[in-house]
Amino acid sequence: MGQSLVKNYIHIVFSTKYRTPMIYPPYESELHHYLGGVCKNLECPPIKIGGYTDHIHILCMLSKKISLMKLVEEIKSHSSKWYKTKDESLRNFYWQDGYGAFSVNPSEVDTVIAYIENQHEHHSKKTFQDEYRAFLKKYQVEYDEKYVWE
Numbered sequence: 001m002g003q004s005l006v007k008n009y010i011h012i013v014f015s016t017k018y019r020t021p022m023i024y025p026p027y028e029s030e031l032h033h034y035l036g037g038v039c040k041n042l043e044c045p046p047i048k049i050g051g052y053t054d055h056i057h058i059l060c061m062l063s064k065k066i067s068l069m070k071l072v073e074e075i076k077s078h079s080s081k082w083y084k085t086k087d088e089s090l091r092n093f094y095w096q097d098g099y100g101a102f103s104v105n106p107s108e109v110d111t112v113i114a115y116i117e118n119q120h121e122h123h124s125k126k127t128f129q130d131e132y133r134a135f136l137k138k139y140q141v142e143y144d145e146k147y148v149w150e
Helices: 027-041 068-084 106-117 128-138
Strands: 008-015 046-052 055-062 100-104
Touching: 008 068, 008 106, 008 128, 027 046, 027 055, 027 068, 046 106, 055 068, 055 106, 100 106, 100 128
Parallel strands: none
Antiparallel strands: 008 055, 008 100, 046 055
16 A cells, blocks of 8 residues: 555543642633644644643644654643733643543544533533543443552
């Protein structure tokens, strides 16, 4: 085969350090746009970015030129440094160390987009921890609860 063809939809989820609620207007939308810019610069076109006060969801295409681990590392590093410059109250902003990443079937992309769009409504009824556990269960990811939240 003379050509490498790749189309991987990835749903990435990560939270603020200790799930501290630090993502609020007026910076929330700006942060989402910034995250999308980082993805785009790494040739991982963003499809939908959203979240809630304590976490982020990113649906993007994973480039064939970068590993998933490197993509998340770059997203977190650049956005954390940028976000801290927005306001003095954000100087202690950090992302958690870990992340979740789940492959998305092309037929499910619209469902994931709608899910990300409705994060504020969704989290009026469910915590981030419950949401994340549901993802791990859905994707049959084995995990040890004591290491997930540190």
